[in-house]
Amino acid sequence: MTEESSELSDYNDRFDDPSEDPLFNFDDDDQDRANIFVRKELLKVGHVPESARIVGRDDEIEAVAAELQPIVRGDPPNNVMIYGKTGTGKSLVARHVTERARRAAESNDVAAATVYVDCAQHNTQTRVARTVTRALNEPDLTGLNIPRSGIGSGEYYDYLWEILDAAYDSVIIILDEVDRLDDDDILMQLSRAREAGKADCHLGIIAVSNKIEYRDRLNERVKSSLREEEFVFQPYDANQLRDIMDHRRDAFHDDVLSTDVIPLTAAVAAQEHGDARKAIEILRHAGELAERESVETVTEEHVRDAQEWAEIDRFEELLRGSTTQVKFVLCSLALLTKENSGAEAFSTSRIYERYQTIAEQLDANTLSEHRIYELLKEQAFLGVVESTRTGGGRGQGSYLEHRLVQDTEIVLKSVLRDSRLEELA
Numbered sequence: 001m002t003e004e005s006s007e008l009s010d011y012n013d014r015f016d017d018p019s020e021d022p023l024f025n026f027d028d029d030d031q032d033r034a035n036i037f038v039r040k041e042l043l044k045v046g047h048v049p050e051s052a053r054i055v056g057r058d059d060e061i062e063a064v065a066a067e068l069q070p071i072v073r074g075d076p077p078n079n080v081m082i083y084g085k086t087g088t089g090k091s092l093v094a095r096h097v098t099e100r101a102r103r104a105a106e107s108n109d110v111a112a113a114t115v116y117v118d119c120a121q122h123n124t125q126t127r128v129a130r131t132v133t134r135a136l137n138e139p140d141l142t143g144l145n146i147p148r149s150g151i152g153s154g155e156y157y158d159y160l161w162e163i164l165d166a167a168y169d170s171v172i173i174i175l176d177e178v179d180r181l182d183d184d185d186i187l188m189q190l191s192r193a194r195e196a197g198k199a200d201c202h203l204g205i206i207a208v209s210n211k212i213e214y215r216d217r218l219n220e221r222v223k224s225s226l227r228e229e230e231f232v233f234q235p236y237d238a239n240q241l242r243d244i245m246d247h248r249r250d251a252f253h254d255d256v257l258s259t260d261v262i263p264l265t266a267a268v269a270a271q272e273h274g275d276a277r278k279a280i281e282i283l284r285h286a287g288e289l290a291e292r293e294s295v296e297t298v299t300e301e302h303v304r305d306a307q308e309w310a311e312i313d314r315f316e317e318l319l320r321g322s323t324t325q326v327k328f329v330l331c332s333l334a335l336l337t338k339e340n341s342g343a344e345a346f347s348t349s350r351i352y353e354r355y356q357t358i359a360e361q362l363d364a365n366t367l368s369e370h371r372i373y374e375l376l377k378e379q380a381f382l383g384v385v386e387s388t389r390t391g392g393g394r395g396q397g398s399y400l401e402h403r404l405v406q407d408t409e410i411v412l413k414s415v416l417r418d419s420r421l422e423e424l425a
């Protein structure tokens with residue numbers, strides 16, 4: 001018997017009954033927790049809702065569909081560009097409409113296919129060409145075997161034209177996060193394929209981006225060959241967000257959500273960003289908080305806590321990559337604000353004094369006042385801090401005062417999540 005398997009048998013001896021395994025055992029308390037969610041997966045990031053749950057985007061869905069409509073009759077579709085802030089349903093609508101167009105075309109005996117490419121992941125011409133080509137290849141029809149590596153974009157394109165001719169009448173390619181491509185030549189290649197006599201199949205492109213300024217970056221040649229229709233998705237308003245969440249209510253047990261939970265989540269999210277992803281996340285987190293407290297209803301209080309948690313998360317994200325010293329500085333300013341009720345803005349030297357006590361308390365290296373001043377200026381540049389020049393009294397020079405832009409508690413809670421600052425909590 002090898003050493004490994006004898007260890008395993010020891011282990012088996014100890015837990016004859018796998019339900020006794022302490023690693024995976026849950027006590028009755030935990031069982032109480034299970035009463036909030038029935039289908040939590042409906043609220044998970046990455047969950048793709050079925051069409052009945054897509055609400056509040058009817059106009060956009062129709063508008064995009066109208067551009068793709070020709071493929072159903074075997075005619076060339078128009079190219080589409082969808083812009084809009086994060087969480088406004090761009091990816092969802094693009095996938096949903098494309099899939100419906102494909103089905104409608106097929107039921108009309110048009111050989112249609114769709115490909116979805118996440119350009120954040122496949123950000124070079126070769127990667128996109130490979131993804132599209134491999135996704136569309138039907139070896140039974142084409143007799144081709146597309147290599148995974150070892151060839152360049154040119155060779156992938158050659159395969160692609162051959163595949164398109166052999167297997168399809170129409171193909172729609174979604175290029176999501178298109179601004180992440182390191183080269184927009186791919187847009188040229190795809191949009192000019194037919195014109196250039198490369199392939200006889202109709203190719204439609206739906207490009208999606210949350211950077212409005214992307215269009216200005218596109219070069220003229222690409223623009224004129226794409227000739228796309230543009231749509232801008234606006235942030236959701238409170239009613240739309242409420243609708244979206246209402247259609248996922250069945251993630252929860254009946255009667256678990258108190259009446260105001262969804263409207264409040266919608267109102268808060270609409271005010272802050274109109275981002276459906278964030279709204280759903282806050283709703284899920286509110287449910288998790290209730291679960292953790294082993295209570296039977298999700299209340300407004302849970303929503304407010306979940307909302308705060310989301311803000312702390314967002315702020316932490318903003319601070320990701322900042323040095324500990326930056327966190328010391330922000331912490332000093334937050335503590336000063338907290339300790340001096342009423343005052344919001346503090347001079348560099350006040351902040352420096354507070355910073356010194358923190359650095360000492362944590363046994364950390366203390367930087368010079370000038371360096372702290374520079375760090376504050378950097379944070380002002382990033383929009384975390386606001387610095388204004390204040391005229392001193394008679395005979396005094398003017399000096400800079402700094403205040404936190406973000407809520408003090410949020411700043412404090414996010415910097416204190418860093419284990420190196422924990423002691424200050």
Ligand SMILES: Nc1ncnc2c1ncn2[C@@H]1O[C@H](COP(=O)(O)OP(=O)(O)OP(=O)(O)O)[C@@H](O)[C@H]1O
Pocket residue numbers: 045046047048049053054055056057084085086087088089090091092093209210244276277280
């Ligand atoms: N109209 C809607 N109905 C139902 N769910 C929606 C709707 N719009 C967005 N969602 C949900 O919100 C989340 C974000 O939507 P989506 O991924 O389409 O946003 P996006 O505009 O592509 O954002 P990003 O720019 O960050 O990629 C998804 O989980 C999606 O299921």
Ligand SMILES: [Mg+2]
Pocket residue numbers: 090091092176
């Ligand atoms: Mg998206």
